[in-house]
Amino acid sequence: MRRPFYLLFFLGVIALLSSAFVANDKGYEVGDTAADFKLKNVNGQMVSLGSLKAAKGFIVTFTCNTCPYAKLYEDRLVQLHQKYAAKGYPVVAINPNDVDLSPGDSFQEMQKRAKQKKFPFAYLHDETQEIAKLYGATRTPHVYLLTRTPGNELKVAYIGAIDDNSGDPEKVQKKYVEAALDNLIAGQPVSQNSTKAIGCTIKWRGNS
Amino acid sequence: MEIRRKVASILLFFCSLAAGTALAQNQQVPAVKLAHLQKYLNSTSDTTYIINFWATWCKPCVEELPHFEALNQQYAQQPVKVVLVSIDFVKDLQKKVEPFVARRKLKSTVFLLDEPDQNYLVNAVDPEWSGAIPATIFVNGAQKQRFLVEKPMTPEMLQEYLDQKFKLNQ
Numbered sequence: 001m002r003r004p005f006y007l008l009f010f011l012g013v014i015a016l017l018s019s020a021f022v023a024n025d026k027g028y029e030v031g032d033t034a035a036d037f038k039l040k041n042v043n044g045q046m047v048s049l050g051s052l053k054a055a056k057g058f059i060v061t062f063t064c065n066t067c068p069y070a071k072l073y074e075d076r077l078v079q080l081h082q083k084y085a086a087k088g089y090p091v092v093a094i095n096p097n098d099v100d101l102s103p104g105d106s107f108q109e110m111q112k113r114a115k116q117k118k119f120p121f122a123y124l125h126d127e128t129q130e131i132a133k134l135y136g137a138t139r140t141p142h143v144y145l146l147t148r149t150p151g152n153e154l155k156v157a158y159i160g161a162i163d164d165n166s167g168d169p170e171k172v173q174k175k176y177v178e179a180a181l182d183n184l185i186a187g188q189p190v191s192q193n194s195t196k197a198i199g200c201t202i203k204w205r206g207n208s
Numbered sequence: 209m210e211i212r213r214k215v216a217s218i219l220l221f222f223c224s225l226a227a228g229t230a231l232a233q234n235q236q237v238p239a240v241k242l243a244h245l246q247k248y249l250n251s252t253s254d255t256t257y258i259i260n261f262w263a264t265w266c267k268p269c270v271e272e273l274p275h276f277e278a279l280n281q282q283y284a285q286q287p288v289k290v291v292l293v294s295i296d297f298v299k300d301l302q303k304k305v306e307p308f309v310a311r312r313k314l315k316s317t318v319f320l321l322d323e324p325d326q327n328y329l330v331n332a333v334d335p336e337w338s339g340a341i342p343a344t345i346f347v348n349g350a351q352k353q354r355f356l357v358e359k360p361m362t363p364e365m366l367q368e369y370l371d372q373k374f375k376l377n378q
Contacts, residue, residue, distance in 0.1 A: 068265040138358065139340035161339075164325055167297040171324070196330035198295055200266060201340040201359060 027136010030193045034060075034146050034154040037131045039094065039124035040107070042114040047122045049092070049146070049154060056088030057147035057157070057184065059177060062126075062137040064095045065113045066104040067200035070140040072166050074117050077141075080162070081121045084181050089145075091121035096132035097140070101203040132202055139199030143177055147184050157184055160195030235310040239298050239322040242332055248291055249333070254350035255287040256374050258366075261333075261343045263296045264304045268360040269342040273312065275363045279370075280316040288376060290316040295341065298322040348374060 028034060038048040049058055059080060063070040081091040097105035107125050114123045126132050135144055145158035158180040163172040180190045248257045260276050262269035273292070280290035292314065296305050301320055309318050323329040330339040334356050337343055346355045346369055353373060357365075370376040 138338040142338075161327060164327060166326065167299070167324065176327075195327040196337070196339040197326040198263075198330065198339050198341060201268065201342065203268075204359075 027134065028144065028156045028159065030156050030159055030190075032156045034144065034156050035134055036154070037126075037134075039126055039131065042107075042111045042119070042123045042125075047092070047124055052090065054088070055090055055148070057145065057154070059084065059089055059091045059181070060135070060144040060146055061091060061093050061162075062096055062132055062135070062140055062142040062144075062202070063093050064097045064102070064105050064140045064200070065109050066097065066102050067140045069166055069197075069199045073141050073162050076162055076169060078117065078120060080177060083178075085121070087181075087185055089181055089184075093119070093121055093123045094126050094131060095123065096126040096129050096137060097203040098129065098205040099127075100205070105203070129202070129205060137202060139197075139201055141199060145177060145180050145184075145190075157190050158193045161197035164195075166197060235306055235314070235318075237294065237301060237306050237309055237318050237320055239301055239320045242321065242323050242329060244319065245293060245321060245333070248289075249345070249347060250349065251347070252349040253287075254348065255289055256346065256348045256351075256353075256370070256376065257289050257291055259291045259293060259345040259347065261293050261295055261341050261345075263294055263341060264300070264308045265296070266341050272342055272360050272362075273314070275361060275366055277314060277316055278363065279366055283370075283376065286376065288370070292316050292318045294318065294320040296320060346370075346373065 036049045038046050041047045049055075052058075061077060063073070063077070077091055077093065085091070095105055095110055099106045103109075107127075110123055110125060113119075137144070141162060143158070143160060143162055144156055146154040147157045149155055158177065160176060162175075162177050163169075164174040164176065165172045174192075176192060176195050179192065183190045245259075248259055251257065258276065258279065260269075260272075262273065264270065276290045276292065279288070294305050298320060305320055321329070326339060330337050334345060336356050338358060340358055342360050343356065343358045344361055346357075347353065351374065355369065355373060357369070
């Protein structure tokens, strides 16, 4: 009589585990609670979202040194930070690219780039690629806008592109991230909470 | 006399320059809208289209292009067609894309997809696509088969798709 029970329990555990893996595989969706992380900033210090207590949320942006599309958005990321950090939403940039596949994305190169472009925000190295996987980032640049709830949880409020014209900042018609931030700051629901854009595939370890 | 010779040599110089540019740009790449691509995506014929999204600035894309070219040649006698969709900016068409296509002597169908609103574009091409490149869609309308692969492809991976999903083993 006991064996079927054990078998069922065993199957249940497997189902739970696999569903957890499936969820991980797809990453976050809007409305999910985002996990905090602890990653090394270009200044050598470890940064976690929890340590930035004054922030109401974060413009978490997976980006890198080498992708031309990521580079097209560097200045716009700086502008976003300058406009919204004071309002409680700083940019937190994360480079998830594998250094072996993309030597231009090493920690030293990140330090150089941050200096050249005078990044006013944290530029973190996701060396194990675990955070990019957990969040479900696929390309650079890829934004996850997080907002802190009264219960001190970080909710995903927007996932996607920074704006609707990567090639020409002058021709941008929709500033997706800014619009979402303005919604959040006004206490309104985010009207467009998900967009897509062309970008470079994250250089995953083990992929050619 | 002196001036005439100078004029002649200058003329000759410009002629050779023009000829040189003509040679270098012999490969015309059309800039098209989404509707043109959708003819392939929504085709109902029993042709297997291998639609690869790439750009001159995308290193892994450029590295995998030869595999697609080889496939195009390998299946030349079969209803298999490689379509290389450049998503470079249209302003780079003559400056970068056409010289690249000429230099690499690309034989597959190539065009540049000129749709600046990428949120619209990416969703319209495939709701499953995140927008990362390289990305490849295998589609056969008659067989009602369609697969999106959002990562770099090796020749082995390409062959596996054609063998197992489309029974196109050679």
